[in-house]
Amino acid sequence: MASDRIFGLVMLFAAAGYIFAAQQAQSGFMSDPIGPRAFPTLIGVVAAICSLFMILRPDPDPDWPAFRTLLSIAFAVVVLIAYAYSLKPLGFIIPTMFAAGLLSYQLSERPLAAVLAGIGLALGLFILFKFVLDLGLVGISEKASPYVPFLQPMIDVVGSFFGWLGSLLPDFRPARAGDT
Numbered sequence: 001m002a003s004d005r006i007f008g009l010v011m012l013f014a015a016a017g018y019i020f021a022a023q024q025a026q027s028g029f030m031s032d033p034i035g036p037r038a039f040p041t042l043i044g045v046v047a048a049i050c051s052l053f054m055i056l057r058p059d060p061d062p063d064w065p066a067f068r069t070l071l072s073i074a075f076a077v078v079v080l081i082a083y084a085y086s087l088k089p090l091g092f093i094i095p096t097m098f099a100a101g102l103l104s105y106q107l108s109e110r111p112l113a114a115v116l117a118g119i120g121l122a123l124g125l126f127i128l129f130k131f132v133l134d135l136g137l138v139g140i141s142e143k144a145s146p147y148v149p150f151l152q153p154m155i156d157v158v159g160s161f162f163g164w165l166g167s168l169l170p171d172f173r174p175a176r177a178g179d180t
Helices: 002-023 038-056 067-090 093-107 111-132 151-168
Strands: none
Touching: 002 038, 067 093, 093 111
């Protein structure tokens, strides 16, 4: 019971810090209609509500996970931190492939399924973000492109196809600042 309350209090302070940090975000000249603060603030508010719930209604007899589960969680955290640091130098596709593949293997220890999940998620999310949602996403950075020359032509072909397909659909995206 006390461990839930202590964890809830720590998470409440973390959520407050996250909300404060989100309010410091500056919006650039070309930003989306709701600005860069809305989503991080929403995440912070949800975390604060969950923390208050843990403080006010703790589990009377909490079950702590086994040591193997704690190691699995620590591994996932390390993978996600490495993913965050590798996005800028390598682009979106390569780090997403590795992170999704490793986390998928952690869920189900089948190597082929993990590799296919990593590749499928990386390419599928890239297509969704880049060509459907029209986000300025770098698939493979210039630093990493000499090491994977076979991937860039595939991205160009897929991008051309989805760009053509997108031109057939009506524009459903919200207007951005500066659009006429």
